[in-house]
Amino acid sequence: MRHFLNTADWSRAELEAMLDDARAMKKAPLGDALKDKSVALLFLNNSLRTRTSFDIGARQLGGHAVTLSPSGGMWPLEFEDGVVMDGEAEEHVKEAATVLSRYCDMIGVRAFPKFVDWKEDRKDKVLNAFAKYSDVPVINMETITHPCQEMAHILALKEQFELEGRGALDGKKYVLTWTYHPKPLNTAVANSALMAAAKFGMDVTLLCPTPDYVLDERYMMQAEKDCRANGRKLTVTHNIEDAYKDAEIVYCKSWGALPYFGNWAPEKPIRDAHKHFIVDQKKLAMTNDALVSHCLPMRRNVKMTDAVFDGPNCIAYSEAENRLHVQKAIMKALVK
Template sequence: MAISTKHAPTPRATLKGRSFLTTEDFTREELSEVLDLAIQYKTLGHGRPLQGRSVALLFFDPSLRTRVSMEIAIQQLGGQAVVLDVGKGTWALEYREGVIMDGDRSEHIKEAARVLSRYVAAIGVRSFPALRSFEEERHDPVLRSFARYSTVPIINMESAMFHPLQAMADVMTIRETFGLVDQRRVVLCWAYHPKPLPMAVPNSFALIAAQFGMDLTIACPPEYELDPELMERIREHARRNGASVRVLHDRREACRGAEVIYAKSWGSRHYYGRWEEERKVRERYREWIVDEALMRLTAQGYFMHCLPVRRNVVVTDAVLDSERSLVIQQAENRLHVQKALLSMLL
């Protein structure tokens, strides 16, 4: 929704020129300013602060919500989205340093990032992990390579380790639902999925929940605990914000009295790149599904998921279609958060 510039909310300039790689690069106050503006945009509308400017969106991997919401966000702000499917509509890109490029990758990110920087005001990058080497991919090599060589802001549209745009939409949804987010009892609940999925969404939700002072419980089988180094930082953010973090391997105990159940599947770092070995472990936890019985243990809790979701595998129809399901609101809020962020960064 657009309104006249005269009455449009004005974004603060404190974030101008910065990249958005992970919420950890920003203070809670800065992130709250983005959410404040997103809520204003959603309720009051906005002007066209990107008039005459272009933003490149590079997709190494598939997308529905991210692609559509980013394109629409840029268009509604008056800008133009330039969407590129890497390796299909463009050259395949190399990110490794010092590599002999005699394979199937025709261009290095060193050149691609610097050239695009001459054309556009910002670059969005979506690049999933290859799920081969945890030690390499935990450092987000593709995203960090763009950030190193670009001279315009880089926006993380989901990388190997983080999905900060989704996390911001998640917090906006919780804030709209409860008003205050501090000390909200939220559970990040691992769920069975037939394939190993990236850790970006659970990493980002756990991180932002701690940054915003929520009492976080992570429910998962022992083989699926998150990266210990990240968990140390999450616990430190929680301590600074007067919140708590606990990890439980009993999902029923974890969900008892919760206000929000955030379901998500992810792969095991212990079996990273060894899918056939992990498959045997994963199959032992097929009962890890969010169903009505689990939701009855909560304090009339709400259900959240980033989508896409496999019905009756991750969550039952009854829970997903219930009045306590926030998944569509989460998806809508991606649009508003991204518009606010683009306005503040550019």
């Protein structure tokens, strides 16, 4: 039995096979690969695309999805082992995961970090607890990484470059750029984008305002390892012009600086001073006709201008659509 917790746990060949399957199902969406199968979708945080695409995807393959959330009457859960449960939690994850495993064939988990202590949040306790105690495959629907999103992202890039006759992803300059947001956000999408771009053979540039915004060393090291294995390089820069020059892909995302995790007041002035990192036409003109995308939801004219988002280079809608197809492929792979 395998889980789908991070793309780092799967080889490029395995991921490519899932993407090929996703493409096939995009052309012929209905099937019976999940006939008489069920998936429990546990949402501890908000969702629009993830909830909808998993539910529809399971149904299109003949299966059934059950959505669970705290607001929907689910018992508060305890995720620490060996604790005296005299607080708010009514049930331990061990019981919840075990029982759900007897009802369902897969469990999807969305649980954002608490944004208080990164040393604790980086342990990914909720996801790992379900993986530990579940007897069926567990899917990461976004915790401190977001592998489903990045599979959709990679598929959208492949499709668009092929449509334009611009070849494969290998060797292309991929820029992951930080953008301003009024709130400090999760690093999950950025972590996964960094690793996915490296795994799929691209030259990866991380653009962020200061060294404080460099991502966690776990993901930087994984990306560096994959870049080396593919004969590529990972570059970190704080210079907008250097990053955008000749870029073929620009992926924008906002995230909070890890050294300020849980103490966001001193970080806000740094964030506020870098609103000019917005993806706009002037920056896009520096690139090699780069494809641009974002995971959504996105604040228009904060992270990316209307002109860029609604322009011909942006593939965010295709990426969002591909969530449905790649997640069907992931579920199929896990129940084989």
